[in-house]
Amino acid sequence: MTSAPLPPPATRRPGLAWLRALPATLLKVLWLVFTALPFVFMVMLSLKSREESYSTSMWTPPRQLDWSHYADVLRGPFLSYVWNSLFVVSVSVALTLLLGSLAAFALARLNFRFNGPIFGLIVAALIVPVHVTLIPIYLLTRAANLYDTSFALIGPYVAFSLPVSIFLLTEFMRQIPRELSEAAQIDGCGPFATYARIFFPLSRPGLVTVGIYNGINLWNEFIFAYVLTSTPSHRTLPLAIFDFQGQYSSDIPAVLAVVTLTALPLIVVYIFAQEKLVSGLMAGAIKG
Template identity: 65%
Template sequence: MAKSSFKLSRITIPALGLFWLAVTTLPFIFVVFTSLKTQEETYVNPVWALPESLNFGNYVQVIQGNYLTYLRNSTFVIVVSVALIVSVSTMAAYALARLKFRFNAALFGLIVAGMIVPLHVTLVPVYLMTRSLGLYDTLFALIGPYVATSLPVSVFILTEFMRQVPRELEEAALLDGCGPFKIFARIFFPLSGPGISTVAIYNGIMLWNEFVFAYVLTSSPAVRTLPLAVWEFQGRYAADIPTILAVVTLSTLPLIVVYAIGQEKIVNGMMAGSLKG
């Protein structure tokens, strides 16, 4: 019985892996192949037919438009937002994980509760606040909401991670005369590298695809980000399917590269933050 079940697992596990690989890969392959077709091919040939020739004119058309402006805007907003998220969440996580003060648990619970707040509930107050501050239709209008909505999950991950740092290291630093800031900078921040990488990559990927705040808080093409580029090209070329999918391909490639490089850090950081003891 044991041998038969072992043989069955050797067959089913690779089969399930290949099935999941096909499910996740085929849609992207379809998008890439269709983006290389002409508009006439998409209407005349079958949907899954290979392109008759590699037509890169769709990509040239997209790049010659506002795509590079959208890419620059997205890169700026994501880099600044992720830097602020990492800075604030690491300091907050250290205080919640290692410093003893009143209402520590209540404050941590309040921060974690922010994870369940629906995004759309905040749109109107955030829009009004942005208008009153004079930040509407600027890239800085996106940074505040991005940081605020990303902090709960970031603090949660890093707090659980910092609770696992051996207390002996902290006590040794205290004996050497280090204060809380030095202990954080010299011990907890370096040792939390996997968790920080997880937070940075996770939030970078999530914010790269963010559409709602970018749509509500910006209006001019000069300050719009990549998700709005997809939306704009879809409106502008409503029937030009290959051009639309060329935008999707160009917008997705940076995410694929980043995730391929950092997927191990994400998994290890999530696993480390979920274990106690």
């Protein structure tokens, strides 16, 4: 006797695929609108004349595009602010990646006394508020004759970027197979050679993620730049807004032109680096 043929597996009707994807699509569009509206408002208002910005609704499109605010911003010390931010952020991120990856390698792969408590202290440093350190850092900067210099910002930036960087890189390096480090020891590599030849190259996705994360945070950092610098020649981009703000009034379109120009580099970097950022975060979340 032959058994009856099994019924074909249930298949989804292809015509309803768009209907099933509709809720997710609507949520994406809604999220895009909410995130894009502030940027659209900022650009739109920066292209109005000062008189029009006060006489019309803030959501009214400009009657005529006024690029004079961008010209005024670029004629001022704005490029000096850009250079200061590029220098401070680049040096700070480079030092953070170097010191953070070295510390993460030691915590992830070297067995030494107090390994766990040291890692716990580093994680505990994440909850230290920045503001409680302003007075000690200000006094220390004054004593070291670094006040009102670009180098006054590098130390605090690196110090406050290291805890989260070490935490992320330690978890990332723990997922690298231990057999690789054992093979390197058999070949005669010491700890530093193992770090430089194996762990540092294999941690590139995590390093890119940490670098982008810290770069964005430091590019927008305000409080240390405000406290530790006083002249435009040493101040960074978040403080450029003060050039267009008086005691009793503000040039709102010019201020928003500064904010737009300040945000553009981050937007461009994110557009080209979002794939690496997401892949780095996912690589750190998957067991090796």
